[in-house]
Amino acid sequence: MTEEYSGKSLTELLDMLVPITEPPAISMMPQTIGWAFLGGAIALLGAWAARRVIKHRAANAYRKIALQNLEHLQDDPAQIAVLLRRTALAAYPRNRVAGLYGNEWLTFLDRTSGNCGFLSETGQNLISAPYRAPKPNKDVTKLARFWINKHQSEVPQ
Numbered sequence: 001m002t003e004e005y006s007g008k009s010l011t012e013l014l015d016m017l018v019p020i021t022e023p024p025a026i027s028m029m030p031q032t033i034g035w036a037f038l039g040g041a042i043a044l045l046g047a048w049a050a051r052r053v054i055k056h057r058a059a060n061a062y063r064k065i066a067l068q069n070l071e072h073l074q075d076d077p078a079q080i081a082v083l084l085r086r087t088a089l090a091a092y093p094r095n096r097v098a099g100l101y102g103n104e105w106l107t108f109l110d111r112t113s114g115n116c117g118f119l120s121e122t123g124q125n126l127i128s129a130p131y132r133a134p135k136p137n138k139d140v141t142k143l144a145r146f147w148i149n150k151h152q153s154e155v156p157q
Contacts, residue, residue: 059153062090066148075136077129080144084109084126087148102127112151117143 005013030036066087073079088097088108100108106127109118117123122139129140 062087063148066090067145070141070144070148073141075138075141076134077125077137077140078132078134080140081126081129084144084147088112088151091151091153109147109151113147114150114152116146116150118147 069083106118106123122143125137125140
């Protein structure tokens, strides 16, 4: 030990210590332009994705409404036939849907949903139901629910 420190108490020696200087805080701002471009690209990608989600939800809002209406129809094939017609008119151009009836209508429903069974006996109930006494049919409801959920927005040729 040097003479400068000899004979001093521990507290006096501690008082002689120079306080530690802290380094300046590290900036969280990116130092290169590349990070700014990356941040901008991520922001644009997020905006694009949000726009697509909003457009998709708006384009399929009629499906949600149709499914809600289907829950209130109590398996009545006549009312389900009307609901399917209204849903098809919301999804497709009027000139392609409005003139269809009978087996042409069922073929259209089958073709737009990937052949889910509208040409079967269950689907035939949709054609004859408006002319008969109401008789609940859960199979028609299932078929309608499937079509509302799965029909394609473009009609395959």
